[in-house]
Every structure is written in C-alpha cells, then in structure tokens.
Amino acid sequence: MTGYGFAEEKVADGRISVEMKSVNHRFLDVHIHLPVALSSREEEARTMVNEKVQRGKVDITVTLTGSPSSLGVEKRLHIDWHLLRQYVQAAEQMQAFGAFDGQLSLNDFLFNEQIVSIQEETGEAPAVHQAFLKAMQNACDRLMEMRSKEGRLLSRELENYLQHISECLGTLEARVPEMQSRYRQKLEEKMTAMVETVDEERLLTEVAVFADKSDISEELARMHAHVKQCRETLDEPGAIGRKLDFITQEMNREVNTIGSKGNDQSLSKVVVEMKSILEKVKEQVQNIE
Known part of the structure; x- marks a missing residue:
C-alpha cells in the first residue's frame, strides 16, 4: 500500500526531520537512511516500523539541521602520521638524486585526503535521541493514516x-x-x-x-x-x-x-x-x- 508521512521536531538550535514513503510490495522491505549522530538508533527505528507495517516497501530518510556540536556530533581532524613520515622520507630520497629542486610546503600535506581527513564522532545526546523517536512516531502515524485511508x-x-x-x-x-x-x-x-x-x-x-x-x-x-x-x-x-x-x-x-x-x-x-x-x-x- 502507498503512503506518506512527515514529521519534524526541534532540538537545541537545530531540527530533526523524518520522511517516510511506502509503496506496494509483496513482503515488508524497510530502508532507513540515518545521519551519523543517529546511526546507533537504526535497529530501534526499524523495530518501530515493523510493529506497524506488515507489508510494503518503506523508505525512511532522517535529516539533521543545526550546529553539529548541539546535535551530538563532533568533527575532529585526523592525521595519518605514519603515512606522512613515508611521504617525507620519500621526498628526501627523491631530492637526494638531484632531480628535484622544489621545496615541500605545508599545503602539499594539508590538502592530501589520504594524510589529513575530518572525521565525525558521535557523542551521547539524549535530547536528540528523544526528538528523533518522537519524530519517527509521528511520521509513522501519518504514514499509517494515509495507508488506512487507501x-x-x-x-x-x-x-x-x-x-x-x-x-x-x-x-x-x-x-x-x-x-x-x-x-x-x-x-x-x-x-x-x-x-x-x-x-x-x-x-x-x-x-x-x-x-x-x-x-x-x-x-x-x-x-x-x-x-x-x-x-x-x-x-x-x-x-x-x-x-x-x-x-x-x-x-x-x-x-x-x-x-x-x-x-x-x-x-x-x-x-x-x-x-x-x-x-x-x-x-x-x-x-x-
């Protein structure tokens, strides 16, 4: 059965949006797209949907907007020091041959994605999780309301x-x-x-x-x-x-x-x-x- 449900909840200085779409399918097939801050809640979200829907292909997209820190997400700079040392050693060896006279700059390494990367780390944010569950519940209820009408x-x-x-x-x-x-x-x-x-x-x-x-x-x-x-x-x-x-x-x-x-x-x-x-x-x- 086809259906659509959307819900949004405020959290800190941001928002959590949940969009659900369902189309006809012989069995139950649920696909959930979660941001990093809520990746640990996938099984909980899946269980919530399984309790209400028995048949159909359901696609769920969850979106977080706002400052990452207030949503339980911290971005950290990660440097692969071991790989950096290999780069520097290789550059020194190449220069020893006398074939290269250019000097290495900091930018050569800062913009090398294999050496320097930005990683997101998720911390405990109870308010975010509560808002997520509430938005999930409301979106699911609206989805089921439309499916019931059909x-x-x-x-x-x-x-x-x-x-x-x-x-x-x-x-x-x-x-x-x-x-x-x-x-x-x-x-x-x-x-x-x-x-x-x-x-x-x-x-x-x-x-x-x-x-x-x-x-x-x-x-x-x-x-x-x-x-x-x-x-x-x-x-x-x-x-x-x-x-x-x-x-x-x-x-x-x-x-x-x-x-x-x-x-x-x-x-x-x-x-x-x-x-x-x-x-x-x-x-x-x-x-x-």
Missing part, C-alpha cells in the same frame, strides 16, 4: 468486484438447467436423424451421464463460501492481504474447474467474465496489507 477505498472496490462475482454465480446457477435441456434436445435430434424411433431409456442415460459430468453445483457452493469469506476478511482488523491472496487463488481454481466442466457457450461467457474480475481482485489484493 485501504478503505480498496475495500469498497473489492466489495464491488465480489458483488459482480456473486451475480455471475447466480447467472450460472440459472443456466445449468437450460444447458442440460439444450443438450437433451440436441441429443434427441441426432438420435432421431439416425433412427426412426428414439430409445427413451438410452436418451435418459446419456443425459444423466452428461448432467453428472457437467455438474458444477459443488464448485458454485464453494465459490459462494469463498465470496463470503472474502467479505468477512475485509472486516477483520490487522493485516489481511496474504489471507485474501490465498482465498483469491482458491476462487480462481474453482472458476477454472467450472470452465472445464461447463461445456456450453453461454456458461463459457460467464466464466470468462468471472476470470476477468478475479484478475482485478488479485491485482488489488497485492496492494492490501
């Missing part, structure tokens, strides 16, 4: 699809007797064309065999049960996407069986329509948590 819209759309499927099932139930009657009529016409007198007993036997092979009453009953189960699941709290996915697969299996048994053009049209609806249901179920 979920309600998807639920209404699925209900319309289920209603359409129920109507198709009613059409099939009404057409089964007509299909058997048409089969008896065609069979009787064929037998009359071959012989002058129709063997009534043989005709009844053939019709009974056809009725048995084309009986879809069990499949229709199971389809009604699946539709009912879908509606009940939509009213359940919590994550229901995977359960709906399983029910949809079962419904598709029953429709395929109906299509293979119902050897009749009028039934085939209804089966094709139901398959089309189920494809839409399956597509939307993937978006539901």
Whole structure:
C-alpha cells in the first residue's frame, strides 16, 4: 500500500526531520537512511516500523539541521602520521638524486585526503535521541493514516468486484438447467436423424451421464463460501492481504474447474467474465496489507 508521512521536531538550535514513503510490495522491505549522530538508533527505528507495517516497501530518510556540536556530533581532524613520515622520507630520497629542486610546503600535506581527513564522532545526546523517536512516531502515524485511508477505498472496490462475482454465480446457477435441456434436445435430434424411433431409456442415460459430468453445483457452493469469506476478511482488523491472496487463488481454481466442466457457450461467457474480475481482485489484493 502507498503512503506518506512527515514529521519534524526541534532540538537545541537545530531540527530533526523524518520522511517516510511506502509503496506496494509483496513482503515488508524497510530502508532507513540515518545521519551519523543517529546511526546507533537504526535497529530501534526499524523495530518501530515493523510493529506497524506488515507489508510494503518503506523508505525512511532522517535529516539533521543545526550546529553539529548541539546535535551530538563532533568533527575532529585526523592525521595519518605514519603515512606522512613515508611521504617525507620519500621526498628526501627523491631530492637526494638531484632531480628535484622544489621545496615541500605545508599545503602539499594539508590538502592530501589520504594524510589529513575530518572525521565525525558521535557523542551521547539524549535530547536528540528523544526528538528523533518522537519524530519517527509521528511520521509513522501519518504514514499509517494515509495507508488506512487507501485501504478503505480498496475495500469498497473489492466489495464491488465480489458483488459482480456473486451475480455471475447466480447467472450460472440459472443456466445449468437450460444447458442440460439444450443438450437433451440436441441429443434427441441426432438420435432421431439416425433412427426412426428414439430409445427413451438410452436418451435418459446419456443425459444423466452428461448432467453428472457437467455438474458444477459443488464448485458454485464453494465459490459462494469463498465470496463470503472474502467479505468477512475485509472486516477483520490487522493485516489481511496474504489471507485474501490465498482465498483469491482458491476462487480462481474453482472458476477454472467450472470452465472445464461447463461445456456450453453461454456458461463459457460467464466464466470468462468471472476470470476477468478475479484478475482485478488479485491485482488489488497485492496492494492490501
């Protein structure tokens, strides 16, 4: 399910901003981008999201603005003295050959990133961590609010699809007797064309065999049960996407069986329509948590 949440908290002379975005995904996939000052809090942030979201790809970006010291970040100059000595020794050896007459300057080393670097060190800043957790919580709540709104819209759309499927099932139930009657009529016409007198007993036997092979009453009953189960699941709290996915697969299996048994053009049209609806249901179920 898609969603967006943003929250911001003041801390010292700076701010902490948390932005969350979620898109559809079959499983839960969380990506968190944290500044150095909060790198130790990644697992805590991940747990917070895992407790609320069960399905979807969630991308979280946390931004710190303000003076580094007030946010628990200290920048320190780091010099690789061992590497510096090697540079100086090598320069002296090169100069000894007489091939170089230039003098080394301080800038030659200060702007050498391999020798001189600036490193950030994170200190304990309880106020920063508290503000971060509060911003995370607020952003997560807003994300879930938007996802819930989308979920309600998807639920209404699925209900319309289920209603359409129920109507198709009613059409099939009404057409089964007509299909058997048409089969008896065609069979009787064929037998009359071959012989002058129709063997009534043989005709009844053939019709009974056809009725048995084309009986879809069990499949229709199971389809009604699946539709009912879908509606009940939509009213359940919590994550229901995977359960709906399983029910949809079962419904598709029953429709395929109906299509293979119902050897009749009028039934085939209804089966094709139901398959089309189920494809839409399956597509939307993937978006539901």
